[in-house]
Amino acid sequence: MTRLIGIAALLGAIFASGAHAQNTTLDEIARYRAQLQDGNPAELWEARGEDLWKQKRGPKQVSLEQCDLGKGRGVVKGAYAELPRYFSDADKVMDLESRLLHCMVTLQGFSRADATKRVFGSGSSRSDYEALAAWITSESRGVVMKVSLNHQKMQEAYELGEKAFYFRGGPHDFSCATCHSEDNKRIRLQDLPNLTQKKGAQLGYTTWPAYRVSQGELRTFQWRINDCFRQQRFPDLVFGSELSIALTAFLAYNANGAAFNAPAIKR
């Protein structure tokens, strides 16, 4: 009997210390994150993006202030909280990056090849998309996500995105859901949100773009999905492709109701 009590006490102590270690780790992560929020280098990308938006550029020497992000030409405030959306001038559903590409080609006169030369930055070669996305999304900070499926093509994009999210394939037979359908998962210092639940989708969507401390770069939502394609051992996701827009539409719509809160800062 005393031996049993002894074992119970020992197990209790082990579990208690396990729980304690877990709490300490969580406290440390919370502290690390709070420190990171103090100064977010994303502001440098935001400033460059605002400048890029206003500069006359491309063969036609016009600025992106003529670009309609869905709320009228040049209207940036709150635009990201309603993207992706259907654009009648292109007869397509577009997310922010594909809309910017569209405007660079149709307004500024860039060729598609030139406009997609550098979609993600590395080292000293920065990407215009990351800067533009940083500024444009910052103009939706605090705005409640309100993506609409009213248009038939938006409905179709959402359904394609949902299908892609649950589609299993590749050498490991992974789908997005394989890694993103459990609560309280964490890899290294980054929470792995359950994207199949409203709360997780809201958290996972409204905190991108983000400045990645580990990379010293500001990353967009297209980059995020692209990087997960890599983790899934899928072929590279084509920038601005129908599939990338569909996955974004699926996750953005599921984030509806939450206040947008990016550019954020992540490990």
Ligand code: HEC
């Ligand atoms: C093999 C596991 C794996 C698969 C499969 C996977 N992801 Fe991820 N995902 C991760 C990891 C790990 C992170 C966090 C990465 C980090 O912090 O570097 C992440 C992060 C994310 C985030 C950002 C979450 C946040 O709060 O910052 C989104 C959104 C996301 N993934 C979407 C997807 C989509 C869409 C797919 C399918 C195309 C997918 N993931 C497939 C492992 C995976």
